[in-house]
Amino acid sequence: MCAIQISKAERTRLSIQKAGRQVLSERGLCVPINELAAAAGVSRANFYNYFASAEALFDSLIVDAALELNTLIDNSFEQISDPALRVANGIRHYCLRAAADPEWADFMLRFALTQSKLVAVMEKSLLRDVRLGVQSGIFRLPQSQEIMVVLMVGGAVLSAISAVRMGLLSAEQAGQQTAELVLRALGDELEHAQEISRATLTTLD
Structure with missing residues (x-):
């Protein structure tokens, strides 16, 4: 090739x-x-x-920091219908990226939840899958809490990335544990959350 x-x-x-x-x-x-x-x-x-300015550079970095990875993750979901598995896989891939690209991880840790443009990028895919989970009965949460759910999951992922960067957990451990906790917080059953968070991970092309 x-x-x-x-x-x-x-x-x-x-x-x-x-x-x-x-x-x-x-x-x-x-x-x-x-x-x-x-x-x-x-x-x-x-x-x-x-x-045109340092701000324009920063804006491009903010969007690209998540957009490229989110696109790869979304493309890997073509054969996956379970929204819980989609959420779990996304979380796990973010942790793996943190281990593979420390500069990316540090950038995300510093700026991710303080910039609305990046939150909007993260929200697009995550909110779609959360809504699918609610519709299918896997997740249980009112629509009025959707924005806080996106921020909660984002905060959990950043905490996992921090654990990876500090050497407290491996990327695999951080991803699996965070995925299970997030699924449980969204209302998933314990056994399903445990199974999904440890399922074979999709590959990114």
């Missing part, structure tokens, strides 16, 4: 994003353009060819 070729412009954009993610994770949002450009190995003028 041939490797996917990307243009020089796209490589530069990805390089700026990678450097920006690291710098912003370490320093927060008040970082001058000069420092972001230097970290990426580009000139200030070239930086502006890709992002």
Whole structure:
């Protein structure tokens, strides 16, 4: 299979994003353009060819931080109808990503639940599966609590990511335990939640 070729412009954009993610994770949002450009190995003028401001770079990072992974997870669900299994698999994949990409994990831990754009990305897939679970009778919760459910699950996932980054649990342990606890909180039966959280994990293409 041939490797996917990307243009020089796209490589530069990805390089700026990678450097920006690291710098912003370490320093927060008040970082001058000069420092972001230097970290990426580009000139200030070239930086502006890709992002109009540091805020624009940050916005792209916030959305991409979850959107790419969520898309891969969603694509792996094509043959899965059980909404509990979909929720559990999503949680477990986030934990595995945290172990595989520490910079991504640190970025998520610092900014995930403070930015509405990222919450909106996470909400799109999670809320769909939660609603399917309610409709099928697996989950038990009133519609008025949907937004808090999304934030609760997001908080649980971030706690699991933190446990992985601190070395308290392996990515597999954190993912399975968090998935089981979340499913139980949503109203799933204990035996089903335990079985689902330990089921064979979907692969991401």
